[in-house]
Amino acid sequence: MQEQQINSHTISVLVDNEPGVLARVIGLFSGRGYNIESLTVAETRHKKGLSRITIVTTGTAMIIEQIKAQLGRLVPIHSVADLTMDGPSVEREVALVKVVGTGEHRVEALRIADIFRARVVDSTNESFVFEIVGDTGKLDAFAELMKPLGLVDLSRSGVVAISRGTESL
Numbered sequence: 001m002q003e004q005q006i007n008s009h010t011i012s013v014l015v016d017n018e019p020g021v022l023a024r025v026i027g028l029f030s031g032r033g034y035n036i037e038s039l040t041v042a043e044t045r046h047k048k049g050l051s052r053i054t055i056v057t058t059g060t061a062m063i064i065e066q067i068k069a070q071l072g073r074l075v076p077i078h079s080v081a082d083l084t085m086d087g088p089s090v091e092r093e094v095a096l097v098k099v100v101g102t103g104e105h106r107v108e109a110l111r112i113a114d115i116f117r118a119r120v121v122d123s124t125n126e127s128f129v130f131e132i133v134g135d136t137g138k139l140d141a142f143a144e145l146m147k148p149l150g151l152v153d154l155s156r157s158g159v160v161a162i163s164r165g166t167e168s169l
Contacts, residue, residue, distance in 0.1 A: 011081070016050065024076070034059065094132070099149055102125075116134075
């Protein structure tokens with residue numbers, strides 16, 4: 001028997017912007033034991049009264065299909081798209097990274113930040129807070145390089161994503 005491969009998928013869901021909708025969506029995941037790696041939600045300004053929920057989850061192809069089908073059956077949901085499978089898409093995440101250090105570590109942190117195009121958004125004599133935008137892999141790599149230089153805190157937004165081209169959710 002062949003083992004099914006587990007992959008990460010980015011699912012975009014357009015929902016009514018009303019109380020309890022997010023709890024129902026999350027309840028669907030927790031009630032069935034599905035893990036959420038990243039979750040973002042915000043009202044869309046181009047279509048009033050609607051919000052976009054972006055969920056990054058992992059599973060076999062069968063589990064991802066089950067998730068999409070179950071999401072599609074929830075009443076306040078207008079559309080569900082698996083951006084990983086539906087064609088090209090753009091994904092970004094924002095992180096604030098606090099690094100504490102002096103001397104050579106401070107200089108090295110600034111050098112690496114420049115390479116990664118991270119911006120300094122706060123600075124003291126002993127610390128920096130960097131803002132970095134990119135895909136999850138870029139943010140992971142930046143954080144790993146900052147660990148030995150004094151990384152003390154990290155706050156991430158979660159993935160936001162949208163399909164490329166003329167199609168809309």
